[in-house]
Amino acid sequence: MIRKMASKVDNKLARNADSKMNSKLAYKAPITLAITGASGAPYALRLLDCLVHAGHQVYVMVSKAAHIVIATETEHKLPAQAAQLEQALTDLYQAGEGQIKVFGKEDWMAPVASGSGAASQMVVCPCSTGSLSAIATGASNNLIERAADVALKERRKLILVPRETPYSAIHLEHMLTLTRMGVVVMPASPGFYHEPKSVDDLVDFMVARLLDHLGVEQNLVERWGQSRMDGKTE
Numbered sequence: 001m002i003r004k005m006a007s008k009v010d011n012k013l014a015r016n017a018d019s020k021m022n023s024k025l026a027y028k029a030p031i032t033l034a035i036t037g038a039s040g041a042p043y044a045l046r047l048l049d050c051l052v053h054a055g056h057q058v059y060v061m062v063s064k065a066a067h068i069v070i071a072t073e074t075e076h077k078l079p080a081q082a083a084q085l086e087q088a089l090t091d092l093y094q095a096g097e098g099q100i101k102v103f104g105k106e107d108w109m110a111p112v113a114s115g116s117g118a119a120s121q122m123v124v125c126p127c128s129t130g131s132l133s134a135i136a137t138g139a140s141n142n143l144i145e146r147a148a149d150v151a152l153k154e155r156r157k158l159i160l161v162p163r164e165t166p167y168s169a170i171h172l173e174h175m176l177t178l179t180r181m182g183v184v185v186m187p188a189s190p191g192f193y194h195e196p197k198s199v200d201d202l203v204d205f206m207v208a209r210l211l212d213h214l215g216v217e218q219n220l221v222e223r224w225g226q227s228r229m230d231g232k233t234e
Contacts, residue, residue, distance in 0.1 A: 027057040027099055032112050032122035034144040037065025040126030040163040040188045041073040046207045047125055052093045054216050059112055059119055060102045061144045105142040112147035115154040121214055122151045125161040129171050132162055136174035152181055159213055163188040184213055194221050
């Protein structure tokens with residue numbers, strides 16, 4: 001009798017474990033999102049929202065300066081501790097269990113710290129000029145810089161979204177260096193040909209371009225020439 005009960009408990013635990021494993025496997029390939037201290041926090045949060053709703057698991061890192069910028073530019077005051085931040089973002093974007101994983105600046109055991117565990121795509125949005133410099137020179141002083149360094153050495157997709165004006169010769173040289181390494185440098189320069197009606201429309205323009213480069217389906221902004229191809233007229 002005891003053996004039968006133990007067997008039933010073991011089977012139930014196995015089913016629960018399989019269920020949790022299948023739930024995690026249900027997410028699309030992870031994408032790393034690093035948020036640094038440049039202006040442009042709304043781009044980052046909107047991108048995270050879109051990636052979650054597209055079904056991707058997202059590895060998130062937020063610098064100390066980025067927390068200040070997020071509190072300044074948005075209505076959100078997010079907790080600094082990784083575990084609390086993970087829960088806050090999960091609640092904010094109604095993410096599934098384990099869909100958003102947040103890593104601290106010195107969490108060297110995080111998957112993004114190694115080529116054997118890192119995601120195949122990474123975005124730094126927005127990317128401060130300090131982070132730009134560190135990534136271009138391979139500084140790796142914190143987890144964001146290390147994760148970018150891993151993306152470079154593993155020849156994986158790395159997208160940087162700098163937001164600064166004007167750019168100095170140093171900034172431009174770093175961008176050129178990284179571009180030659182295969183990095184996609186995508187300054188936060190929204191277009192106006194889609195006739196934006198709000199700041200949200202401008203944010204969506206940039207996020208749509210990021211999603212395109214990540215290979216994530218999006219309908220945030222109508223593509224150039226789409227109306228013509230669909231047979232629409234003025």
